[in-house]
Amino acid sequence: MIPALAYAVILLAGASVVWGVITAITDRPPGKAQLLFAAGVWLVTLVQSIVAAVQLVRGFEPASMATTVGYLIGIVVLIPIAWFWANVERTRFSGIVLAVAALSVLAMTLRLLTLWVPAA
Amino acid sequence: MVTEPVRRTNSGAGRALVAVYGVFALAATSRATVQLATRYSEAPLAYLLSAVAGVIYILATISLARGTATSRRVAIVAIVIELVGVLTIGTLSVVDPEAFPRATVWSVYGIGYGFVPLVLPVLGLLWLRRTRSA
Numbered sequence: 001m002i003p004a005l006a007y008a009v010i011l012l013a014g015a016s017v018v019w020g021v022i023t024a025i026t027d028r029p030p031g032k033a034q035l036l037f038a039a040g041v042w043l044v045t046l047v048q049s050i051v052a053a054v055q056l057v058r059g060f061e062p063a064s065m066a067t068t069v070g071y072l073i074g075i076v077v078l079i080p081i082a083w084f085w086a087n088v089e090r091t092r093f094s095g096i097v098l099a100v101a102a103l104s105v106l107a108m109t110l111r112l113l114t115l116w117v118p119a120a
Numbered sequence: 121m122v123t124e125p126v127r128r129t130n131s132g133a134g135r136a137l138v139a140v141y142g143v144f145a146l147a148a149t150s151r152a153t154v155q156l157a158t159r160y161s162e163a164p165l166a167y168l169l170s171a172v173a174g175v176i177y178i179l180a181t182i183s184l185a186r187g188t189a190t191s192r193r194v195a196i197v198a199i200v201i202e203l204v205g206v207l208t209i210g211t212l213s214v215v216d217p218e219a220f221p222r223a224t225v226w227s228v229y230g231i232g233y234g235f236v237p238l239v240l241p242v243l244g245l246l247w248l249r250r251t252r253s254a
Binding site: 010026067069074077078081082085088089091093094096097100101104 | 131132133134135136138139140142143146147150153155157158235
């Protein structure tokens with residue numbers, strides 16, 4: 001993991017949460033820019049998980065390997081699933097769907113930062 | 121003939137509800153898998169309950185997402201079990217922490233997940249009530 005990338009994910013995902021809530025409150029489906037932004041957040045999480053996977057393969061051993069791997073996979077799958085689920089029926093609630101996924105990615109990335117310590 | 125509900129559970133606000141259920145299905149199932157695979161003997165009861173919670177969340181997610189008349193019934197059963205589960209495990213984990221040495225998603229009413237596990241089944245049942253046919 002690259003901590004700077006993790007903080008970037010946390011910031012971008014946070015913005016995605018706020019954006020989703022705003023379009024829901026103003027009763028609009030997510031716009032094109034918002035959907036592209038969500039795709040961008042996903043791209044950063046993908047880079048992060050690939051970098052982490054390479055580090056794991058090269059021998060980095062986190063204290064809790066199984067949980068760490070689970071979180072690294074989780075942050076990559078959530079946004080695409082939410083993205084499609086939000087687009088099947090486009091209403092104000094699509095924004096909430098994107099926000100839920102982004103908030104989960106944010107929380108999981110925060111947790112990954114504490115998980116990413118070498119095994120004793 | 122089975123009449124379709126007036127409003128499907130997977131439409132409107134239901135889509136947001138399914139999203140939250142989906143996240144919990146993923147979280148609870150992954151957590152249980154890791155726990156059962158790596159340290160089952162430490163706390164078999166807590167970890168098996170984690171697995172049960174995961175299955176209940178998966179059932180609720182799929183049945184709410186399908187939104188048919190039949191899946192509504194599955195959703196009601198799953199969400200009632202979920203509510204009973206979070207209230208029972210929540211109370212037991214407060215009254216008798218020794219019985220639950222390792223956290224599950226429902227411990228202390230889901231405190232580790234911002235109490236969402238406590239609110240979610242209530243929202244789920246309210247939503248099923250709102251979308252039922254006349």
